[in-house]
Amino acid sequence: MATIAGKEHWIKEHWLGVLALILALVFWACYAALIVKNSFLLPGPGDVLLAFIDLLQKGILLADFGVSLMHFAIGLSGAILIGIPIGIAMGWNRKADEFLNPLIEILRPIPPLAWIPFAIIWFGFTPVSAGFVIFVGAFFPILINTYTGFRGVPRIFVEAGRMLGCTKTNDQIRYIAFPAALPSVVSGIRIATGVGWMCLVAAELFGVSNYGLGKNLWFYYNLHQMDAVVVYMLLLGMIGLAIDMVFRYYIDRHFLKWRTGEVA
């Protein structure tokens, strides 16, 4: 991020990216208007903009965003609260690793979408139900990155700690392993954030709430209003990007400033 102030400087640094976006927009508009000529098969940017303004006026976008954020927060915090301790246990203790590993490896490839029946059965139509589907997506990156981080703590840190009086396992985890593994843990959370956000659409598929970016995406799909569907798709994309940027610029910088000496 440019620390030297000035919009001009920002544009100079990012002009390639901006150019790509403009070209894509133009390409999209021309292709839709001149070749496809069917706003059901491919709504043009104009259709989408009108649909966006219409949705804004109806006032539902803010409610959608709020509800989706809530589902997302439930899923992500569950993944953090459960994934990190298990990752620590498996990373630090070989027996725990051997015990839990086969179970994890079998559950991991099951897509979040496939858990919807159990979401309904266990949690009904509560926000926790939608949060659960997101949890399934976010859990494994956090678990695996925490595990890898803990496994990868250089032995020399632990030994130096032992020489300085850090001999109890709890202290070793708290004062040495966890700080050493933190970059990996944070990385896991960041990946989980991306994956979890992508699960929103699956999470809000089954009528869990009256609002939600995913929920209304399906609502308008059922009514064949593809221009509104594209509005929600783009909103999902841009908000997902914003969340990732928060991670990259704020959390990375705050928690990991001791790494600034390394290649970013």
Next chain:
Amino acid sequence: MGRLTILNLNQSFPREDGSRLQVLEDFSLEVQDKEFVCILGSSGCGKTTLLRLIAGLDTGESGSIILDGEEMKGTNPKVGMVFQEYSLFPWRTVIDNIAFGLEMQGINKEERYHIAERYLNLVNLTQFRNSYPSELSGGMRQRVAVARALAVDPVLLLMDEPFGALDAQTRNMLQTELLTIWEKTKKTVVFITHSVDEAVFLADRIIVLTPRPGRICETIPLSLPRPRDRTSVEFAQLRRHVLDLINQPKCTLQ
């Protein structure tokens, strides 16, 4: 205070083919209080194994390690260690690294910073108090490592080729600085190296080890008064003397 007795230490490691490699066999050594001893030997002679046993990081198969009349089992706050590689905690600032051992002892923040700052001064890095290890050069990091080990006031300081990864100039400078600190703090030091020059410059006594199994093949007391001038004739003579002893058959045979 700081008198180390090693008695009949045995240590072996399993090989891939199932047999065992005897690294130390019936090893004994006496280090006097406040003595600076260098353990000299080529790689694979068991010097690191020995140091780790003294530190309590590993346990020997038999034999005992006695400090000031008490047998040691496992790590001990009276024994400090400076490792060869990068061992500073990268997520802690310099001052927090130095204060780590004090924090483990439960000393409160104000007091432990006070103590840590003293050792920070001792290694002449006061202006880097709040820097992170990643911002320091290799030589500076090792100085912080020394300060960190000393902050808990051990009576015995173990050093495993601490300057091995540094360039010659920094190395020489740190050797001089180490001697200054040693004279000020009056610790017993067991220093491992494979450099004859380093051993001659630093030690009161050089213990030469032969490998597999590790055994003392020669003990060389050095009486040249300090500070020792690396370019002086006496130094060169001492060096020649040590080299001759090392090259004896009993020290070179496998």
Next chain:
Amino acid sequence: MNALKISAFALLALALLLFTAGCTQQAATPKISELRIGYQPSTHQMAHTTAMEKGWWKADLAPLGVQNVTDKVFPSGPPEMQAMLAGDLDIAYVGAAPVLSALATGLDAKIVAGVNTQGSDLVVSNNLDYKGPQSLAGKTIATFPAGSIQDTVLREWLKKNNLSPDKDVFIKGMTPGDAVTAITAGKVDAIFLPTPSPSTVVNQGKGRIVVHSGEMYPNHTCCVLVVSGKLIREHPEIVRQIIRTNDKAVAWNQQNLDEAAAIYAKKTGANLADVKSSLQEWDGSWVSDPNIIVDPVLDYAKFQYDLGYIKKPLTKDDIFDLSFYKKS
């Protein structure tokens, strides 16, 4: 230089992808080598399952130049209409409401015949002491998503009984599979679904039928037969035969209920006992005369327009082509 090459290649690939997506519109060729029928797993549409499995579609349409007939099952109306909008279906057995939203979006098709009237049930869970519509206040009902017949009929009925949907009663839209799961797990208080789903719930002991959709809206249209505009314009004789075959299947079903149930159960994988009980209890009729459903369907259209589900009002001529049906 390499990055630019990669970007250009990616854009080209994207363009090709979109181009082929646009191409599906032109997939239908003037000669009908393959006739594609869409349907849903509901006993409402048993005429299709019988005609398909007995080979009647193929046999009756072969003389008219149709070489092959295939069918595709959809869990609900909207995806079926999506497929038709994309040009992947020629004929659809579908609820009347999804057709309307598709027509409003530009679907080139017409309703040429009815399929059935009524035939959906309100099933309440065993803890709900149902004494009348007011018992539903504060409760959650699962049904098809917004824009469907069930959603429309349910909402109109609740309104008639002074219950405001979304304020007094909570309606959740989902697929029938999820709805049955939900009431079985005790997560919703009631479901409103077409047969045979209600019987599935009842036979598992998880609920009881309290209202038939015919009580909510007498003789309401449920499923209809929709044919693509292309087929209508280019092969009217095929459209006429389709209706005749449909009627033949309906007549046969009514005479051979058990065998028809078996055919349906085998094709859709439904539980045979559930299918049989649903045929006993339902209040639906297989009726193909489109003339009698014109008014109910226009009613739906107005309702959807008022709700904002469709953006423009639809007229009778937008929706129907009544010329093909001949009263027998």
